Amino acid sequence: MKAAREYPILTVTAKGTRWLESGHPWVYDSDVAHEPDEGECENGALVDVVSEKGKYLGTGFLSRLSRLRVRIVSRNANDRFDENFWRRRVRYAWDYRKAVMDGQTGCCRLIFGEADAFPGLTVDRFENLLVTQTLSLGMERLKDTLFPLIVEVLEEDGEKIDGLFERNDVALREKEGLTQGKGWFALPGKETPESPITEICENGVFYRVDVENGQKTGFFLDQKFNRLAVAHLACGKRVLDCFTHTGSFALNAGIAGAKHVTGVDASELGIEQARENARLNGLEDRVEFVCADVFDLLPKLEEEGKQYDVVILDPPAFTKSRKTIKNATKGYREINMRGMKLVKPGGYLATCSCSHFMDYELFTKTIHQAAQNVHKRIRQVEYRTQAPDHPILWSAEESYYLKFYVFQIVDEK
Secondary structure (H helix, E strand, O other): OOOOOOOOOEEEEEHHHHHHHHOEEEEEHHHEEOOOOOOOOOOOOEEEEEOOOOOOOEEEOOOOOOEEEEEEEEEOOOOOOOOOHHHHHHHHHHHHHHHHOOOOOOEEEEEHHHHHOOOOOOOOOOOOOEEEOOOOOOHHHHHHHHHHHHHHHHHHHOOHHHOOEEEEEOOOHHHOOOOOEEEEEEEEEEEOOOOEEEEEEEEEEEEEEEOOOOOOOOOOOOOOOHHHHHOOOOOOOOEEEEEEOOOOOHHHHOOOOOOOOEEEOOOOHHHHHHHHHHOOOOOOOEEEEEEEHHHHHHHHHOOOOOOOEEEEOOOOOOOOOOOHHHHHHHHHHHHHHHHHHOOOOOOEEEEEOOOOOHHHHHHHHHHHHHHHHEEEEEEEEEEOOOOOOOOOOOOOOOOOOEEEEEEEEOOOO
């Protein structure tokens, strides 16, 4: 370190040193050789992380209750973590979105946690509303400074932001000693919006988004350009969209000129929102939505002899831990077998996994097995991941979670 530091020191083991030097942004509790006591450092405060030889490795937020003992914020020993530092970080994240999102910054992920060097923080934009999810104690302590800065940076560019809603109703917060909850954050100089419902436009499709009651932060933004990829195949076709949620893949297909689209989801609330979105886009005559369990419905459609030009499989994560990966693999294999059987010869299957535990190799192998089991020859059209507003940090495999394939299906016989 080039100058005297004001932050308490946490020392990591040789293993922890190698881990941080590889670029990973976390220090695990098992890699801590020595940490400052409570008299030296408050929980959630910044600490300097050094090797057992005293080499500076980075500065991050301490969390005494979490297995993730430190989340690294910076590896520059000259950084001072004042308001100007965080303003630069926000500006950097916003400028990146303006560069990569092809003009679609009205609804996008502004901050993607560690991939944007805001550990444990997610910020999504839905036109005039921001939605945050804070999963680290350090970011929780910082939010009174950080959240107004985010709004200021956007408004400096002429963007209109009316309110910020916190979606902290997730159990992961408890691992940091934080309580769950949701509600409006009081932004200085702004009145609380009257409604948590706003309207967005993505890929030319309009949606009503409920940031208070919708899943996660209100809407899944990571499939934005994958929806376009499938829509390009849908003109004049019959399309089946499984696990449709609020209808995004189905509506993209409808806007692209699909002859008929059926969207399926087990959530009655999701299906009602999807129908409302269809009406919003004037697509209710060609896009229908059915409330049903996909695993139950697909065998029935097969028995009835139904086939489609395009089948889309966008299931929720079948696994959220390594312990359940075996059962999850069975689920992915079964759903892909069922989906392939419903595709007309020469038709297309779009299939994905949103669990980072279901890695690229295993997901690819599982699809290959599914094709072999139902005697289908699959021809890859393209492979995709999450939209670039969810950037993948190569030193943090957790940031790479969405795997998305488009195949053409051909009978072996």
